[in-house]
Amino acid sequence: MQFQVDHSANFYCVIKSIESLLLTLKSVHITDNVSCYISGEGIILTVEHSRSVKAVAYILRGSFNTFRIRDDVVMPTFGLSINSLIDSITAVMPLSFGPYESKPVENIIKLGDESDYCEMTYDGAGSLLGLRRSIKETNQFVQCTMVPFEREEESEELKFDETQDPVQLIVIPAKWFKDALEDLEDTTEIVQMSLSPEDVAFQLTGQGASGMQNSEIPKGSDLITKFSCRHRVSVTYIYSHLIMCKKSLALSYEVSVEIHQSGALRLIIKLMDPVSADNFVEFSFLPSTRFV
Numbered sequence: 625m626q627f628q629v630d631h632s633a634n635f636y637c638v639i640k641s642i643e644s645l646l647l648t649l650k651s652v653h654i655t656d657n658v659s660c661y662i663s664g665e666g667i668i669l670t671v672e673h674s675r676s677v678k679a680v681a682y683i684l685r686g687s688f689n690t691f692r693i694r695d696d697v698v699m700p701t702f703g704l705s706i707n708s709l710i711d712s713i714t715a716v717m718p719l720s721f722g723p724y725e726s727k728p729v730e731n732i733i734k735l736g737d738e739s740d741y742c743e744m745t746y747d748g749a750g751s752l753l754g755l756r757r758s759i760k761e762t763n764q765f766v767q768c769t770m771v772p773f774e775r776e777e778e779s780e781e782l783k784f785d786e787t788q789d790p791v792q793l794i795v796i797p798a799k800w801f802k803d804a805l806e807d808l809e810d811t812t813e814i815v816q817m818s819l820s821p822e823d824v825a826f827q828l829t830g831q832g833a834s835g836m837q838n839s840e841i842p843k844g845s846d847l848i849t850k851f852s853c854r855h856r857v858s859v860t861y862i863y864s865h866l867i868m869c870k871k872s873l874a875l876s877y878e879v880s881v882e883i884h885q886s887g888a889l890r891l892i893i894k895l896m897d898p899v900s901a902d903n904f905v906e907f908s909f910l911p912s913t914r915f916v
Contacts, residue, residue, distance in 0.1 A: 629690055629692065630743070630745055631692075633745040633746070634693065634694050634697045634699070634746065634747045635693050635694075635697070635699055635744075635745065636690065636692045636743070636744070636745050637688045637691045637692065637744050638689040638741060638742070638743050638744075639687065639688055639689075639741055639742045639743075640687055640688060640689050640741060641687070641741065642713055642741060642742050644687065644897055644903075645683070645687070645713070645742075646713065647895070647897065648681045648683060648895065648897075648903065648905070649710060651679075651681065651872040651875050651876075651893075651895065652669060652671050652681045652706075652872070652905060653671070653706050653871070654671055654673045654677060654868045655671055655673050656705050656706050657671070657703055657704075657705060657706070657776065658670065658703065658704055658705075658706050658709075659671075659701055659702070659703055659775040659778070660701065660702055660703070660704055660772075660775075661701045662693065662746070663693075663699070664693060665684060666682065666683050666684040666685050666687065666688075666691070667683045668680060668681070668682055668683075669681040669683070671706070672776070672778060672779060672782070673865075673868065675781075675782075676782075676862075676865060676909070676910050676914070677782075677865045677868055677907065677908070677910075678906075678907070678908040679868070679869070679872075679907050679908075680905065680906040680907075680908075681903075681904075681905045682902075682903060682904055682906075683903055684903055686903075687897075687903060689741070697748065699746070700748060700749050702749070702753075702772035702773070702774070702775055703772060703773045703774060703775040703776065704753070704772055708770055709770065712755050712768040712769075712770055713742065713755060715766070715768050716742060716755050716756065716757045716766045716767065716768050741757065742757050743755070743756045743757065743758075744756075746772075751772075752770060752772075753769065754767060754770075755767065755768045755769075755770075756768075781886075781888070781910055781914070782888065782908045782910065784888070784890060784908070791884050791885075791890075792819045792854070792855075792857050792882070792883045793819075793851070793852050793853075793880055793881060793882040794819060794825060794826045794841070794848060794850070794851050794852075794880070794881050795849040795851070795878060795879070795880045795881075796826070796841065796847050796848060796849065796878070796879060797847060797878060797879075798873045798876040798877055798878055798879040798893060798894070799873075800839075800841070801828075801873060801879050801881065802870060802873035803839075804828045804839035805828075805867060805870065805873075806870075807839060808830040808832060808863065809833055809837065810832075811832045811833040812830040812831060812832045812837075812863040813831075813862070813863055814830070814860050814861070814862065814863065814912050815828065815829070815830045815861050815863050816828070816830070816858060816861075817858070817859060817860075817861065817881070817889065818856065818857065818858040818859075819853045819856070819857050819883055820853060820856040821843070821853045821855065821856070822856065823842060823843055824840050824841070824842055824843065825841050825842060825843040825848060825851060825853070826840065826841040826881065827840040827841075849878065850880070859887045859911050860911060860912040860913070861889055861909050861910075861912055862912050865909050865910075866909065868907070869891055869893070869907040872905045872907065873893060875895055875896060876893045876894055876895050876896060876905075877896050878893075878894040879891055879892065879893050879894070880892040887911035887913065888909065888911065889911070890906060890907070890908045890909075891907040891909075892904060892905075892906050893905045893906070893907065
């Protein structure tokens with residue numbers, strides 16, 4: 625890996641693994657426009673679909689070999705096209721990297737390749753976002769720049785304040801939750817989720833053309849990593865919204881299912897990312913009653 629820190633840029637980082645970054649981008653690729661926020665903790669990517677579904681990816685400092693923001697600079701949030709970002713990343717990678725979209729979602733990560741990294745620079749509002757990778761064999765580098773745009777404001781309904789909005793939650797294997805969604809028929813329109821302190825701790829139910837499909841986890845099951853439920857709660861959500869998180873679930877090992885007082889659903893999905901085990905994705909959904 626060959627790079628030299630650019631001290632002139634307001635923001636400079638070296639991404640440890642482009643394959644890992646593409647994994648994260650693919651997991652939140654529910655629409656093309658993404659808001660990017662850079663802070664001392666890392667990079668936060670936020671995507672909204674029709675102001676009813678929000679996906680947020682947290683790429684923390686452990687994902688970078690170098691992560692530097694000038695002390696006197698506050699980086700503004702800016703917008704990018706995910707498709708353009710993926711194309712730009714692919715453009716600076718070696719030919720052996722191969723087409724990103726041709727890779728199965730479960731096989732994105734490839735470790736031990738010194739070419740699997742990229743430098744990123746950004747100077748704030750009015751500047752270009754730059755990607756660069758050195759070519760060791762020729763002592764040259766390839767570079768690509770993108771034009772950020774003004775981000776869209778996030779939906780207030782999809783913002784959460786844990787101090788004022790107590791939640792009922794269960795933490796379970798992501799595979800169980802993904803399988804439960806996939807067991808539902810494509811004709812399903814509404815999915816009901818229930819949490820209860822009684823015998824059945826969690827239940828996911830949908831009505832399809834051939835009848836009712838139901839998956840449940842009993843209280844005390846070994847599948848439960850964490851459980852907090854003071855009283856029974858049952859809320860319905862739109863099936864076509866929920867399946868937007870299937871890519872993330874396929875790339876993860878654990879999911880926290882949280883039902884908020886407002887009825888909004890938040891899924892905190894822990895990604896199987898060997899570069900940084902702390903990276904995760906959040907999906908938020910409004911209840912179906914908001915769309916009646």
